Amino acid sequence: MNTTANNAFETLGLEPRFDLDGKLLAERHRTLSGKLHPDRYSGRPASERRMALDRAIQVNEAYRQLRDPVRRAESLLTAMGVPVGEQKEPKASPSLLMEMMEVRESLDEARQQKDLDRVGALGEEMRGREEAIMRRLSAMFSEAGDDPDQLKAALPILGELRYVRRFFEELEAIEEALMDA
C-alpha cells in the first residue's frame, strides 16, 4: 500500500470512516475531477498541466479505493496502524472455507448446467450474507474508534467479505457469459 492509498480520505476531503455516504463520495469525486479537468488547464504552463493531471489520477484512484468496501476497510486499518495483507491476517476458519467451497461448487454446477435462474438465486442468498457482514463491520469500526487492538477484531470479518466479493466477481462473470451465449 502506498502513501496515496493511505490518504484516500484526505485526497477527497472526507472524514476517515467505514460508513461512508456513497452519494457524498460520488459528489466529491465529480466536483474535484471537474476542477482538475485538462480543459481548464489549456493554455497553462506544462508543469501546471502535469500537476493537475497527477492530481486527477490521484482523485480517481482514491475514489475507486473508497467505493470498494474491502479496500476502504483496508485503508482505514492501515492508516490506524493495523497491518493488512496475505501473511498478516488470521487464516480463515475451517467453517468459512467449507461454506465458500460449497457455494463456489454450486455456482460452478449452475454454470455447467447453464442455469441462469439458479445462478441468480445463489447470488440472492449471498447478498443477504454480504449485508450482514457489512453491518457487522460498520458496528466494529464505530465501536473500535482508533484502538488498534479492537480494530484487529475486524480482520476476520474483512476476510469473510473478501471471500464473498470474490464469489460475486465469479457470479457476474458467469452471468455475463451465460447471457451472451
Added chain:
Amino acid sequence: MAYSDKVIEHYENPRNVGTLDKDDASVGTGLVGAPACGDVMRLQIKVNDEGVIEDAKFKTFGCGSAIASSSLATEWIKGKTIDEAETIKNTAIVEELNLPPVKIHCSVLAEDAIKSAIADFRAKREAKKELAGADEEQPATPPAE
C-alpha cells in the same frame, strides 16, 4: 499478467481435478484459502497401508496460478509417502511454474493444502488407533476396500 507456458498448460489441462470421499478413513482432506483474494483450494489424498499416496485430487476456485500450483502439487505427491510429500516446498512450485512474485502466494496455498491434507489424514489415523485400543503398539489396520 503474462502466465508462463507451464501455468497455461496446467490451467488448460489440469491434472487430477475431482473429489475423494472425505469420510473414507484412508482419505485426508486439506481445505485452504487465500484471505487477500478470496480464492479457495481443496486438496485430497488417498493413502495406503504403507503410507504411500495412491491418489490425489484437487478443486481450486482461483486464478490460473492457483489452479496450476494445485494441479502440479497433486502430480508431485502421487506415489510419494506422506513423509516425503510433506517436505515439498512452495519454492519448488514457484521454480517449476516460473511464478512471478505477485503469484507466490498461490504456491504457498498449494503447500499449505498438502500439509493440511496430510494433517487431516494423520488425525484420522490417530483417532482410529485410539478406537482400536490405546495400549496396542502396532498400527491399526485400515478397513478392507
